[in-house]
Amino acid sequence: MIDKFTITKPDDWHVHLRDSQMLDVVVLDTVKQFARAVVMPNLQIPVITTEMAIAYRERILNSIEKLKSENRIEVGNIFEPLMTIYLQDSTPSEEVLRAKKSGVVFAFKLYPASSTTNSQHGVVDLLGNCSELLENLQKVGMPLLVHSEVSDRRVDIFDRERVFIDRVMVILRKISKFKNSILSIFLTKEGVDFVLDDDNSPIAATITPQHLIYNRNDIFFGGLNPHLYCLPILKKEEDRIALLNAATSGNKKFFLGTDSAPHDKSFKENACSCAGCYNASHAMSLYASIFDSVGRLDNLELFASFNGPDFYNLPRNKELLTLYKEDNIVPNELTSNDIKIIPLSAGKILKWLYVAVFDFNLF
Ligand code: DOR
Ligand code: ZN
Numbered sequence: 001m002i003d004k005f006t007i008t009k010p011d012d013w014h015v016h017l018r019d020s021q022m023l024d025v026v027v028l029d030t031v032k033q034f035a036r037a038v039v040m041p042n043l044q045i046p047v048i049t050t051e052m053a054i055a056y057r058e059r060i061l062n063s064i065e066k067l068k069s070e071n072r073i074e075v076g077n078i079f080e081p082l083m084t085i086y087l088q089d090s091t092p093s094e095e096v097l098r099a100k101k102s103g104v105v106f107a108f109k110l111y112p113a114s115s116t117t118n119s120q121h122g123v124v125d126l127l128g129n130c131s132e133l134l135e136n137l138q139k140v141g142m143p144l145l146v147h148s149e150v151s152d153r154r155v156d157i158f159d160r161e162r163v164f165i166d167r168v169m170v171i172l173r174k175i176s177k178f179k180n181s182i183l184s185i186f187l188t189k190e191g192v193d194f195v196l197d198d199d200n201s202p203i204a205a206t207i208t209p210q211h212l213i214y215n216r217n218d219i220f221f222g223g224l225n226p227h228l229y230c231l232p233i234l235k236k237e238e239d240r241i242a243l244l245n246a247a248t249s250g251n252k253k254f255f256l257g258t259d260s261a262p263h264d265k266s267f268k269e270n271a272c273s274c275a276g277c278y279n280a281s282h283a284m285s286l287y288a289s290i291f292d293s294v295g296r297l298d299n300l301e302l303f304a305s306f307n308g309p310d311f312y313n314l315p316r317n318k319e320l321l322t323l324y325k326e327d328n329i330v331p332n333e334l335t336s337n338d339i340k341i342i343p344l345s346a347g348k349i350l351k352w353l354y355v356a357v358f359d360f361n362l363f
Contacts, residue, residue, distance in 0.1 A: 003326075005297060005352075009319040010284065010304035012037040014145075014185060014206045014257030016276065017060060017081075019043050025336045026262050027063050028072060029280040031079045033354055035317040038082045038145070038257070041109055042118040046086040050098040053083040053105050078319065082106035084145060088121060089129035096136035107143040107183070108133075112164070115151035116231040117261065117275050127171060138178045143312065146172075146184040148191065149232050158216070161232055162190045169194060169203070176202045183311075185257065187211045187232045189242035195253045196246075204311050206257025207247045209286040210277045210344055215240045226273035227342050230261065233275075247303055248296035255307035258283045265333070265340040279344040282330055286345065288323045288352035321354060328353045 012034040017023055030037050039060065041047035047056050060081045067073045085091070085099055087108045099105035111122035123130065137144055149160035150167060169184065176182060186195060186205035195205050210230060215237045219228045228234060246254045260283065261276030268274060279286060284304070291300045309316050327349050334341045 004322060004324055005288065005300075006320050006322045007301040008305040009033075009035040009317040009321045010256055011035055011308050011317065012258050012260070012280075012283070013183065013255055013308050014038055014040065014208075014259050015280065016040045016042070016259070016261040018262060019056070019059065021337070022262060022264075022339060023059065024063050024066070025334075025339050025341075026260075026278070026280055027060060028067055029283075030260070031064055031067070031073055031077060033280075033284045033321060035078060035319055036080045036082055036314075038084060038106060041084045041086040042111060042116075044118060046118060046121055047084070048086050048088060048091065048121075050085065050095060050102045050105055053085055053099070054102060057081055057083050057104055084109045086111065086121070087123055087126075087130065087133070087144075089124050091130070091133060093132040093136045096133055096140055096142060100140040100142060105142075107145045108137060109145045109147070111147045112149060112151045112168075115147055115149050115160075119147070119151075126168060134172075134175070138176065138181060141178060141181070144172075144182050146182060147232075148184045148186055157233055158235060161186065161188045165190060165194050173198070173201050173203060178202060185232065185259065187243060188235050188239045192242045192246045192254075196251070199253075204253040204255065204307075205246075206259070207243050207254055208257060208259040208277075209279050209283060209290065210234065210259075211240065211243050212247060212290050213240075213286070213345065226268045226270070227277065227344070227346065229268075229273055229275055230259065230277045231275040244290070244294060248291055248294055248299055250296075250299035250302040250307075252302075252307045252310060254303065255311065256287065256304045262341050265342055268342060277344045278334075278341045281334060281343050282345075282350065282354070284321065284323060284354035285328065285350045285352050288354070289350045292325075292351055324353050324355060325351060326353045327351060 015037045111119035113122040150164045181202040216234045260280035262278040263274040
């Protein structure tokens with residue numbers, strides 16, 4: 001029986017680290033488990049230029065330095081934030097060249113306007129207004145990350161990904177001349193089928209723990225549960241099963257993206273609850289428990305550590321992360337100064353526990 005499992009240190013290809021006080025609280029969780037993370041640009045004041053991405057990166061690195069000086073992470077812990085720029089209809093196409101030249105911007109992120117948290121300044125007409133910019137992205141080989149949902153209020157919230165695939169992704173796939181350039185967050189059976197449809201397409205998808213564990217019934221089970229409200233919203237059980245099969249299959253087009261998106265408890269348990277689940281505190285324990293539950297722990301390293309860098313032609317990480325088979329309870333609440341966060345699966349028992357090297361004294 002396996003009771004310990006060591007894998008190459010994973011990367012998180014989709015995370016929200018926020019800013020200011022919240023950044024200081026959450027960055028530690030990501031840094032302990034992941035060697036690199038793609039940092040989303042949807043801050044309250046979105047990161048819309050290269051200059052802003054460089055400044056945000058500095059704030060992240062400063063926050064990590066502070067943790068090191070407080071001995072909360074090892075001085076030798078290496079973490080690379082992969083920065084992104086929030087695309088707008090008005091973003092000049094030359095911004096792509098500036099971004100490339102900076103050496104720290106990894107990708108542009110497409111949020112269809114008003115599709116999710118802080119996306120009101122996002123894109124209204126991608127193909128009409130951003131075609132030159134899309135050309136430039138391909139010229140310099142920079143990925144486009146996509147929040148794959150229409151925001152059209154006439155479309156049922158559970159159908160928004162399917163409609164987005166028909167209206168936007170099919171065209172993006174056709175016009176994209178470069179290999180491995182589009183990463184979408186796909187969280188339905190149709191999304192999985194779209195990725196699998198063409199092995200040579202430039203499209204891959206990240207999958208979150210919440211979409212692997214829960215379906216839309218869970219949002220309403222025993223009352224309305226705001227901590228399971230995220231966007232794209234949880235879907236049907238058949239979608240969850242399709243995602244579980246895709247993630248655990250080892251297929252190179254699917255890889256880890258937590259979409260960890262912290263909101264203070266007061267904004268979640270609110271008459272108008274914010275979308276987003278916080279899972280960074282125990283992301284690898286969640287993924288390992290899920291993979292183990294279907295007997296596919298052998299494919300965890302592909303999903304978490306290899307498929308992502310391979311898709312982007314980046315080196316695989318050299319560091320390692322060890323997971324232990326040991327029941328552990330997800331805390332009911334995470335607290336730091338004035339901030340309270342309810343983590344995903346709060347109060348639930350997980351079968352696997354990740355242990356960052358520095359936490360060894362827990363044992
Ligand atoms: O649930 C979500 N929360 N989905 C997103 O796309 C954004 C995120 C956030 O920033 O809170
Ligand atoms: Zn996100």
